[in-house]
Amino acid sequence: MASSEAWRVQMRKGLLELCVLNALGGGERYGYELVKSLTDLPGLGVGEGTLYPLLSRLRLQGLVSTRLVESSEGPARKYYALTDEGREAATVMNELFGELVDGWQRLRRQGARRER
Amino acid sequence: MSTWSDEAVAVRERRLGELRERLARQRDVDPDEVVDDWRRHLAEELAASPTPAEVETAVARLAATLPGEPAVTAPVPSQPPRFPTGQVPPAARAVAVASASASAPRVFRALAWFCGVVLPVAALGAELVLSACTDILFDPTPTWWHALLVALVPAANAWALTRREPTPRHLPTALAAASVVAGAYTIVFLPLVPLAVIGILALGIGLLPLAPLLALPATLRALWRVRAGAGRRALLGFALGALALAVLEVPVLVTRLALPLAASSDGEERARGLGWLRWLGSERALLTACADGEGSGLQPWTLARLAGSPESVPRERAREVWFLLHGEPWSSRPAAPFRLGRSRLQELEFDDERGGETVGGLIPRLALREARLDGSVDADAALAYLEWTLVFANDGAIAQEARGEVLLPPGGVVSRLTLWVEGEPREAAFAARASARAAYQQVAVVQRRDPVLVTTRGPDRVLVQCFPVPARGTMKVRLGITAPLVVDADGAAATLAGPRFVERNFATAARSDWWLEAKRPLRAAGLGDGESLRGAIAAARPPLVRVARDPALTEAWTPDGEGAVQQRLTAAPVPRRLVVVVDASAGMARHLSALGSVLAAAPWRGEIALIAAGDAPHVLLPPTAADPATLAAAGRLVAGIGCRGGCDGSAALVQAWDLAADAEGAVLWLVGPQPVVLGGAEALSMRWQRRPGAVGMHVLPVVPGPIRILRDLETRAEVRGVPVGDDPAAALSAWLARAAAGGLEPERRVAGAGTGQRTSDHLVRLQRLDAVRGLLDQDPAGATGLAVANRLVTPVSGAVVLETDAQYRAAGLEPPAPQQTVPAVPEPGLWLLLAVAVAAGWMLWRRPRTA
Numbered sequence: 001m002a003s004s005e006a007w008r009v010q011m012r013k014g015l016l017e018l019c020v021l022n023a024l025g026g027g028e029r030y031g032y033e034l035v036k037s038l039t040d041l042p043g044l045g046v047g048e049g050t051l052y053p054l055l056s057r058l059r060l061q062g063l064v065s066t067r068l069v070e071s072s073e074g075p076a077r078k079y080y081a082l083t084d085e086g087r088e089a090a091t092v093m094n095e096l097f098g099e100l101v102d103g104w105q106r107l108r109r110q111g112a113r114r115e116r
Numbered sequence: 117m118s119t120w121s122d123e124a125v126a127v128r129e130r131r132l133g134e135l136r137e138r139l140a141r142q143r144d145v146d147p148d149e150v151v152d153d154w155r156r157h158l159a160e161e162l163a164a165s166p167t168p169a170e171v172e173t174a175v176a177r178l179a180a181t182l183p184g185e186p187a188v189t190a191p192v193p194s195q196p197p198r199f200p201t202g203q204v205p206p207a208a209r210a211v212a213v214a215s216a217s218a219s220a221p222r223v224f225r226a227l228a229w230f231c232g233v234v235l236p237v238a239a240l241g242a243e244l245v246l247s248a249c250t251d252i253l254f255d256p257t258p259t260w261w262h263a264l265l266v267a268l269v270p271a272a273n274a275w276a277l278t279r280r281e282p283t284p285r286h287l288p289t290a291l292a293a294a295s296v297v298a299g300a301y302t303i304v305f306l307p308l309v310p311l312a313v314i315g316i317l318a319l320g321i322g323l324l325p326l327a328p329l330l331a332l333p334a335t336l337r338a339l340w341r342v343r344a345g346a347g348r349r350a351l352l353g354f355a356l357g358a359l360a361l362a363v364l365e366v367p368v369l370v371t372r373l374a375l376p377l378a379a380s381s382d383g384e385e386r387a388r389g390l391g392w393l394r395w396l397g398s399e400r401a402l403l404t405a406c407a408d409g410e411g412s413g414l415q416p417w418t419l420a421r422l423a424g425s426p427e428s429v430p431r432e433r434a435r436e437v438w439f440l441l442h443g444e445p446w447s448s449r450p451a452a453p454f455r456l457g458r459s460r461l462q463e464l465e466f467d468d469e470r471g472g473e474t475v476g477g478l479i480p481r482l483a484l485r486e487a488r489l490d491g492s493v494d495a496d497a498a499l500a501y502l503e504w505t506l507v508f509a510n511d512g513a514i515a516q517e518a519r520g521e522v523l524l525p526p527g528g529v530v531s532r533l534t535l536w537v538e539g540e541p542r543e544a545a546f547a548a549r550a551s552a553r554a555a556y557q558q559v560a561v562v563q564r565r566d567p568v569l570v571t572t573r574g575p576d577r578v579l580v581q582c583f584p585v586p587a588r589g590t591m592k593v594r595l596g597i598t599a600p601l602v603v604d605a606d607g608a609a610a611t612l613a614g615p616r617f618v619e620r621n622f623a624t625a626a627r628s629d630w631w632l633e634a635k636r637p638l639r640a641a642g643l644g645d646g647e648s649l650r651g652a653i654a655a656a657r658p659p660l661v662r663v664a665r666d667p668a669l670t671e672a673w674t675p676d677g678e679g680a681v682q683q684r685l686t687a688a689p690v691p692r693r694l695v696v697v698v699d700a701s702a703g704m705a706r707h708l709s710a711l712g713s714v715l716a717a718a719p720w721r722g723e724i725a726l727i728a729a730g731d732a733p734h735v736l737l738p739p740t741a742a743d744p745a746t747l748a749a750a751g752r753l754v755a756g757i758g759c760r761g762g763c764d765g766s767a768a769l770v771q772a773w774d775l776a777a778d779a780e781g782a783v784l785w786l787v788g789p790q791p792v793v794l795g796g797a798e799a800l801s802m803r804w805q806r807r808p809g810a811v812g813m814h815v816l817p818v819v820p821g822p823i824r825i826l827r828d829l830e831t832r833a834e835v836r837g838v839p840v841g842d843d844p845a846a847a848l849s850a851w852l853a854r855a856a857a858g859g860l861e862p863e864r865r866v867a868g869a870g871t872g873q874r875t876s877d878h879l880v881r882l883q884r885l886d887a888v889r890g891l892l893d894q895d896p897a898g899a900t901g902l903a904v905a906n907r908l909v910t911p912v913s914g915a916v917v918l919e920t921d922a923q924y925r926a927a928g929l930e931p932p933a934p935q936q937t938v939p940a941v942p943e944p945g946l947w948l949l950l951a952v953a954v955a956a957g958w959m960l961w962r963r964p965r966t967a
Contacts, residue, residue, distance in 0.1 A: 032160045
């Protein structure tokens with residue numbers, strides 16, 4: 001259905017930043033490996049074309065930091081990590097997401113009871 | 117190393133340039149950076165030498181997922197948020213909210229650190245080191261486990277405040293458990309909240325009692341923040357916290373509720389209470405009740421009160437319950453509070469038993485630092501004189517009283533008492549028992565000067581009290597003990613038992629230094645043999661000393677005024693029936709097998725009966741002729757007695773007395789510590805009053821300790837001790853051999869002249885002791901006068917050392933005359949000096965004379 005597809009796109013858009021911030025929550029990661037792990041995530045449906053601009057945006061917002069490490073096997077490797085602001089933003093976003101999930105679960109239970 | 121062809125590079129740069137144009141239309145994106153990132157991506161994605169077609173395909177894949185619309189961006193923190201309507205992801209809005217209100221979380225975070233971490237750590241640390249709450253109110257961390265639970269609160273909060281995303285898996289569990297702990301302590305400390313607030317307002321201090329109350333919301337808030345998807349883990353944490361508290365505190369609650377039942381005089385209630393205490397009681401809580409009559413744990417006035425706990429049981433009753441449960445005096449368990457630091461107030465803790473007749477529990481930092489026994493043994497006269505020098509040391513902050521019950525050699529009496537005052541020895545005054553105690557209490561407890569008091573505490577037992585043992589100081593006393601030897605049936609050897617403490621409120625020195633001299637060979641385990649024994653022995657269980665003697669010497673005498681005291685050793689009658697009463701308290705269990713073996717091999721030829729003194733007396737063997745089969749059976753029965761808790765022996769002793777009295781018998785009581793007497797001694801006393809001398813009762817303390825019932829029997833000459841060293845089975849064997857053959861007993865009397873071996877005037881003291889005992893029933897005043905005049909500690913007299921003659925007179929006592937002392941044990945050096953003097957004199961007399 002066209003409307004559900006649009007909703008799915010919007011859902012992914014809304015969650016993509018949160019997913020990126022959580023992916024970096026465990027510490028610094030190599031950019032290529034980070035992108036591959038996110039594109040391989042089932043259900044997220046995101047591509048490399050979307051992720052790199054997003055990472056650039058996050059860096060400009062000060063939520064992510066980068067550093068280059070020279071490599072003898074090719075171009076310099078880029079590593080991404082959360083800044084303090086990024087961690088704080090991730091915390092807030094996760095909390096809000098948790099509240100949304102709680103509300104969604106409550107609505108589902110109420111709906112299920114009414115059905116019975 | 118990548119080796120792209122020029123064509124592949126050209127394709128890449130052309131296609132990326134097109135994408136860059138599309139990127140440039142997006143806001144908040146650095147097109148050059150993104151293109152650079154894509155280059156790296158393609159370098160990783162493609163082979164080392166991709167074809168132009170492969171490059172095209174890869175770039176096309178990038179372009180396919182590049183948003184065609186201008187990307188939805190979240191504003192940078194410095195710009196006001198601007199979102200296209202209907203397209204703002206909720207998460208991005210949350211970032212803006214977070215950015216705009218960054219200062220609020222910082223304040224909450226600081227509060228969370230203070231209330232959830234800093235304050236609990238400070239409160240816990242202060243209590244562990246300073247014991248402030250324990251000393252004044254109650255102990256909030258009586259065990260390691262309590263302290264660990266309390267430490268969970270700041271640990272969990274610190275973890276929550278320093279965590280990285282995603283939320284650690286076990287953090288909700290830890291926070292939930294910490295919430296339960298914080299909640300429990302909040303309830304416990306609730307009554308202190310008003311006081312703490314007043315303290316803060318008035319004095320600026322008092323924050324620590326509020327630590328649980330402030331930590332609780334901090335912990336709950338931290339838990340709320342990580343609750344997403346963590347419902348089950350949080351529930352698990354709540355359950356674990358509650359379980360941990362229950363495991364620690366339910367036994368204490370059960371003890372508080374069951375103790376009044378166990379202390380009841382109603383048999384059924386008592387049995388029920390003891391059952392609960394055995395199953396689920398807390399030893400720690402019961403020990404605390406024994407010490408101060410109050411409860412312990414976190415429930416001084418909260419949970420236990422809510423549960424309807426009655427008033428505290430008096431500590432004397434609590435001590436009875438302890439004995440019934442464990443079969444040992446409560447004071448034998450060292451109270452070791454869990455603390456990292458030394459409580460200043462504990463050092464100032466008042467000793468409730470001071471000046472009284474109860475030994476009480478161990479006082480911290482009060483110890484018997486040195487003990488020394490000097491003795492001279494006159495084997496032929498079958499008597500000895502011992503001087504036991506004790507040095508008490510107090511490392512605490514206030515003066516303390518050292519109290520201890522001493523088991524003397526059987527038949528022994530304290531005939532000298534010396535206290536060193538400022539380095540000078542002062543001898544005791546002997547007075548009526550009540551007068552001596554009153555003088556001691558007046559001078560020691562009230563005036564806090566330097567007295568020592570010795571009074572009897574049963575046959576062969578005395579209570580020694582010294583106060584004050586000064587703070588950071590020492591106190592030195594000496595007891596002189598005149599004692600008869602226990603002579604074997606054939607008269608060829610005799611036995612001497614050294615004195616020992618069987619109950620004390622101080623730590624004891626591990627070793628005691630002994631020096632014994634005799635004109636006959638001596639022998640003792642650990643000291644070797646010879647006419648002089650010296651060395652260090654275990655202070656708690658000194659060995660028996662055996663001394664050889666000339667069996668032909670059965671008479672001894674000493675001058676007594678214008679006459680003499682004459683002693684004759686005669687064979688004691690062999691009882692026709694021996695009734696053995698075995699204490700079934702828990703402490704006896706490990707000795708019963710050895711005792712049974714000795715009994716099975718006993719050379720007994722009369723009748724024997726066996727009674728187990730358990731919760732109720734049980735006649736295991738009715739009076740039966742003691743053939744080898746019967747003795748073997750008796751031995752097996754003894755070894756098979758089930759021991760549990762503490763058992764009062766009074767009912768069994770009455771039953772044994774009756775069995776023995778029917779057949780000119782004797783009672784042998786194999787007993788451990790009996791710090792309480794539940795049945796009373798009146799029934800026994802009545803029997804002896806009706807039929808004096810009908811039954812002899814011999815007490816063999818298998819496990820050293822106080823025997824309370826003996827205090828009520830201390831005027832009975834029929835009650836006698838059995839010498840016990842470090843091996844109770846050997847002591848039993850020796851007594852059975854002696855009793856079966858009719859051991860030699862001394863008869864002492866005043867005579868006009870003496871015959872036989874001349875001995876020291878300690879024989880006079882032993883004769884006077886016999887006379888005092890003979891007068892106790894008919895003429896107590898006469899007995900008192902005789903005991904005081906002869907400077908003996910008896911059931912009617914005591915010895916007290918005061919500091920000045922004025923103190924003696926003020927107490928109505930006669931100060932001791934300067935030369936009014938008992939012949940002391942000559943110092944070993946004096947013997948040598950005398951020998952040298954004699955040798956020198958002889959040499960002078962023998963030297964050649966010049967003309």
